[in-house]
Amino acid sequence: ERRKNPAAPFTTSTLQQDAAKKLGFGSKRTMRLAQDLYEGIEIGEEGAVGLITYMRTDSTRVASSAAEQAREYIKMMYGESYLPDAPRLYADNKSKNAQDAHESVRPTDPTRRPEHIRKYLKEDQYRLYELIWQRFMASQMTPAIFDTTTVDFDFDRFLFRATGSVVKFDGYQRLYKESREAEEGKALEEEQGLPVVQKGEDIPVKAITPSQHFTEPPPRYSEASLVKELERLGIGRPSTYASIVSTLVDRRYAMLEQRRFFPTFLGEQVERVMVKSFPDVFNVRFTSHMETDLDKIEDGDVNWRKMLKDFYGPFAESVKSADIESLIGEAHDLSMLETERCPTCGGKLVPRGGFFGPFLACENHPKDCKFTRPLRGDRKPAQPTDEICHECGSPMVIRHGRSGEFLGCSTFPKCRGTRSMPTGVKCPKDGGDIAVRRSKKRGKAFYGCSNYPKCDFVVWDKPVAEICPECGYVGAESKFTKARGDYRRCIKCANEWDVAPTPEAVAV
Incomplete structure (x- = not known):
C-alpha cells in the first residue's frame, strides 16, 4: 500500500x-x-x-x-x-x-x-x-491510497519484473491532480492490472519487447520550467517572474516554438558579448546576492551607500575596459563588402543587424531600394522545386529565413512571391496543402490549410504522411508524451495509434 x-x-x-x-x-x-x-x-x-x-x-x-x-x-x-x-x-x-x-x-x-x-x-x-x-x-x-504489486519472473539467466498499481482510495485526487500525477494517472488507466499469481507458479510468456534507451540532453525550457528554475536559483521575486519571461520574447532574445524557448541570434550575441564584458554582473549568483543585499538594507543590517560603492566601483571599471565594438565585429568578417555592389541598383552593400542575425542591405535600403540578403557565410543555397510562383509563374525555390524554410520566387528580388513550406499532407476539409504558418502576435508555429481564410483547418503538432489504420486517410499529427511516448492522431477521424520503435532503438 x-x-x-x-x-x-x-x-x-x-x-x-x-x-x-x-x-x-x-x-x-x-x-x-x-x-x-x-x-x-x-x-x-x-x-x-x-x-x-x-x-x-x-x-x-x-x-x-x-x-x-x-x-x-x-x-x-x-x-x-x-x-x-x-x-x-x-x-x-x-x-x-x-x-x-x-x-x-x-x-x-x-x-x-x-x-x-x-x-x-x-x-x-x-x-x-x-x-x-x-x-x-x-x-x-x-x-x-494505491495498492502496488510487484512480481519477479525468473527466466533462465534473466530476471523480469512487472509492476501494477491500482487506486484503492482517490482521496484528494477526487478534486485535483498535479500535472505530473495526471500523466501518471493516464498511463495507469492504460495499464492492465496484474493477475493473481502464486509463488513458484509457471507463467506462460506471451511476448517480450526489448528496448534500448539512450541518455538524452535536458529538454529546452518551457515557461513553467523556466519559472521553476528562476525560483530555484533565487532570481527575481514573485512580482517579477512573469515580466522576466515575457521580456525574453518581447525583446527577441528568444522565441517560443511549441511552448519551448529557443534563443535567437540576437539573444546569443547579447549573451556572448555581455558575459565576456561583465562576467561578474551577468551571472546567476549576482542577481541572487543582490536580492539578499536589498533584503539586508530593508532590515537595516547593511548601509545602502556602502553597498552601492562596493558595486559601482568595479562595475565602472568594467564599463571603461569593455570593448563592445570589437566583440560584435568578431561575429563576422565583413572585409569582402568593399567590392560588392547591389545587384538591383548598383549601390554599396552595408551590414545591418536584425533580431535573427546580421544581413546585407543596399545603402539605399529601405527608401529607394529593397535589396537584402544574408551574409555570404550564412547563406544557404536555394533548392529548386516543382512549385510555380502564383504571382509571376516562375519556378519557386526553397529559401531560408528567420523563421525557417519557405518557398520563394526564383526571380527574387524582381518578384517577391512567397509561400509557406508544404508538409506533404492534404487538408481533410478541402484538399488544400497543409503548410507551416506562424501566429502574428508571438510567432508561434502551427499548421494550417493553404486555402486560408476560405478554409480554417489548423493543427498544432507537425502533420506526417502516414495512413490511419481506422479510416485510411493519409495524414496524422506526430505527438509525444512522457507517459505514452511517440504516437499519431489522424487529422480526419482523430483515431490514435502508437508508433513502433525504430530498428536503431531496439536492442538485438
Whole structure:
C-alpha cells in the first residue's frame, strides 16, 4: 500500500507553472487573470467581490479560519473519509529571498464553488479560479491510497519484473491532480492490472519487447520550467517572474516554438558579448546576492551607500575596459563588402543587424531600394522545386529565413512571391496543402490549410504522411508524451495509434 499526500496551496511560482502545464497560459496571462480575480469581479447582487487572495507570494501559509471553512465544506460535500483528523499545515518557503508577507494563493471563500459563479466570469477567469479552488481544497483533504504489486519472473539467466498499481482510495485526487500525477494517472488507466499469481507458479510468456534507451540532453525550457528554475536559483521575486519571461520574447532574445524557448541570434550575441564584458554582473549568483543585499538594507543590517560603492566601483571599471565594438565585429568578417555592389541598383552593400542575425542591405535600403540578403557565410543555397510562383509563374525555390524554410520566387528580388513550406499532407476539409504558418502576435508555429481564410483547418503538432489504420486517410499529427511516448492522431477521424520503435532503438 502506498500513500500520496496532496500538494501545498499555490505560491506565485507554482501557480504559473501549473497554469502553463494544465491551461496553456503564459506567465504574463496568468498574472493578469489573477489580478482580475484579486481586485474583484461583479457577482450579481453581491457587487464586486475579490475571489482570491494576493497573488504575489512565496508562502504556503493558510489562515486558520480558511482551513476550517474548507474542512467543513469537504465534510459536507465529500464525507468524513475525505477529511483528515486535523487541518493540514505546510512548511513555509525557507529561501533567504522568500517573500512571506502574504499567505498562499487561495480562494477568499472556500465555499464559493467555481460552477456557482461561472456565469459572472470570462472563460479564462473561470478556468484559473477553478484551478486555484481545486488546488486549495485538495490541500486540506486525505491522501490518495494505491495498492502496488510487484512480481519477479525468473527466466533462465534473466530476471523480469512487472509492476501494477491500482487506486484503492482517490482521496484528494477526487478534486485535483498535479500535472505530473495526471500523466501518471493516464498511463495507469492504460495499464492492465496484474493477475493473481502464486509463488513458484509457471507463467506462460506471451511476448517480450526489448528496448534500448539512450541518455538524452535536458529538454529546452518551457515557461513553467523556466519559472521553476528562476525560483530555484533565487532570481527575481514573485512580482517579477512573469515580466522576466515575457521580456525574453518581447525583446527577441528568444522565441517560443511549441511552448519551448529557443534563443535567437540576437539573444546569443547579447549573451556572448555581455558575459565576456561583465562576467561578474551577468551571472546567476549576482542577481541572487543582490536580492539578499536589498533584503539586508530593508532590515537595516547593511548601509545602502556602502553597498552601492562596493558595486559601482568595479562595475565602472568594467564599463571603461569593455570593448563592445570589437566583440560584435568578431561575429563576422565583413572585409569582402568593399567590392560588392547591389545587384538591383548598383549601390554599396552595408551590414545591418536584425533580431535573427546580421544581413546585407543596399545603402539605399529601405527608401529607394529593397535589396537584402544574408551574409555570404550564412547563406544557404536555394533548392529548386516543382512549385510555380502564383504571382509571376516562375519556378519557386526553397529559401531560408528567420523563421525557417519557405518557398520563394526564383526571380527574387524582381518578384517577391512567397509561400509557406508544404508538409506533404492534404487538408481533410478541402484538399488544400497543409503548410507551416506562424501566429502574428508571438510567432508561434502551427499548421494550417493553404486555402486560408476560405478554409480554417489548423493543427498544432507537425502533420506526417502516414495512413490511419481506422479510416485510411493519409495524414496524422506526430505527438509525444512522457507517459505514452511517440504516437499519431489522424487529422480526419482523430483515431490514435502508437508508433513502433525504430530498428536503431531496439536492442538485438
